[in-house]
Amino acid sequence: xxxxxxxxxxLGKKIRAHxxxxxxxxxxxxSIVTICGALASGPLIGFQWTNVQHWGxxxxxxxxxxxxxxxxxxxxxxxxxxxxxxxxxPERPIPAGLVTLNEARLNWMFLATATLLVSFVxxxxxxxxxxxxxxxxxxxxxxxxxxxxxxxxxxxxxVGLGYVSMSWLAxxxxxxPLTWESVxxxxxxxxxxxxxxxxxxxxxxxxxxxxxxxxLAVAIGVHKTLLVAYATINLSQALLMxxxxxxxYYAIAxxxxxxxxxxxxxxxxxxxxPSQKNxxxxxLASNPFVAIIQFLSGFMVGGYFR
Numbered sequence: 460x461x462x463x464x465x466x467x468x469x470l471g472k473k474i475r476a477h478x479x480x481x482x483x484x485x486x487x488x489x490s491i492v493t494i495c496g497a498l499a500s501g502p503l504i505g506f507q508w509t510n511v512q513h514w515g516x517x518x519x520x521x522x523x524x525x526x527x528x529x530x531x532x533x534x535x536x537x538x539x540x541x542x543x544x545x546x547x548x549p550e551r552p553i554p555a556g557l558v559t560l561n562e563a564r565l566n567w568m569f570l571a572t573a574t575l576l577v578s579f580v581x582x583x584x585x586x587x588x589x590x591x592x593x594x595x596x597x598x599x600x601x602x603x604x605x606x607x608x609x610x611x612x613x614x615x616x617x618v619g620l621g622y623v624s625m626s627w628l629a630x631x632x633x634x635x636p637l638t639w640e641s642v643x644x645x646x647x648x649x650x651x652x653x654x655x656x657x658x659x660x661x662x663x664x665x666x667x668x669x670x671x672x673x674x675l676a677v678a679i680g681v682h683k684t685l686l687v688a689y690a691t692i693n694l695s696q697a698l699l700m701x702x703x704x705x706x707x708y709y710a711i712a713x714x715x716x717x718x719x720x721x722x723x724x725x726x727x728x729x730x731x732x733p734s735q736k737n738x739x740x741x742x743l744a745s746n747p748f749v750a751i752i753q754f755l756s757g758f759m760v761g762g763y764f765r
Contacts, residue, residue, distance in 0.1 A: 480537050488652070498754070499756070520581070537552070589632070611678050623648050624649030650691060654688050658741075697719065
C-alpha cells in the first residue's frame with residue numbers, strides 16, 4: 460500500500476476520494492427517512508406537498524442528515540477503521556493512499572461543522588440537539604476507547620438510532636411538534652435498520668476476526684448472526700403491521716405482511732450458503748420493501764389515508 464507521500468494524486472481523483480470518504484451510498488436511507496418523518500407531521504399542521512418552501516426545508520433536512528451528518532459518520536469511521544479497511548476493503552481512500560490522515564481529519568471536521576450550521580437554520584433547539592447527538596453518537600461509535608462498533612450488541616442499534624430514528628424525528632420536527640405515534644414508528648424503523656446492520660456484519664467477518672473486533676458474526680458465528688438479523692428485521696416489520704391493523708390501515712398491513720413473506724426464500728438461501736451472491740440477492744429482495752414501508756409509515760402516522 461502506498462501512502463500519499465509516496466505518490467502524487469491528481470486533483471480530480473483526490474476530490475473524488477474525499478467524496479468517497481463520506482460514502483454517498485449511505486446517504487440514501489437517512490435522506491429518505493427524513494422525508495418520511497416530514498410526512499409523519501401530517502398535511503394539516505405539518506408538511507404540505509404543494510408548498511414549495513416546505514420542499515426546500517425538507518431537502519435541507521435531508522442534506523443535514525444524509526450527505527453531511529451521515530457523511531461525517533462514514534468519514535470518521537474510515538479514519539479509525541483504516542487498519543480494518545486495509546484487509547476488508549483496501550480500495551477505500553485511506554488504505555489506498557488517496558488521502559492523507561490529515562486530509563481525512565479535515566474531511567470529517569468540515570462535515571461535522573456543516574451539519575451543525577445547517578441545524579441552526581431551522582431555528583428549533585430540538586433539531587440542533589438531534590444533530591449534535593447524532594454527531595456524538597458517530598464519534599463514540601468509531602473512536603476508541605468507547606468504540607461502540609466493537610460491542611456487537613450496541614453497534615448496530617446505535618447506527619439504527621442515528622441513521623434512521625433520529626433522521627425521522629428531525630424530519631418531523633422541521634414542520635411540527637412530535638407525536639407519540641411518530642416517535643414509536645421512528646424507533647421501530649430504527650430497529651429494522653439495526654437488523655440490516657446485524658446482517659451486514661457477515662461481510663467483514665474475516666477482517667474483524669484478524670483485528671480482534673468483536674462483531675456479532677465473530678462472537679457467535681455467521682449462521683447465528685443471520686438468525687438474529689432475520690428475527691430483528693421480521694419482528695420490526697410485524698410490529699409495524701400490528702400498528703397498521705390497530706390504526707385501521709388494513710391495505711398497508713397486507714403489504715407489510717407481504718414484505719415479511721416474500722424475502723423468506725432468500726433468507727433461507729443466504730442461511731444455507733452465506734456467500735456474497737446470496738447476500739446481494741437477499742438485499743435486492745428485501746430493501747425495496749423496506750423503503751416502501753418507511754414511506755407508508757410516514758403516510759400512516761400523518762393520517763393521509765383517513
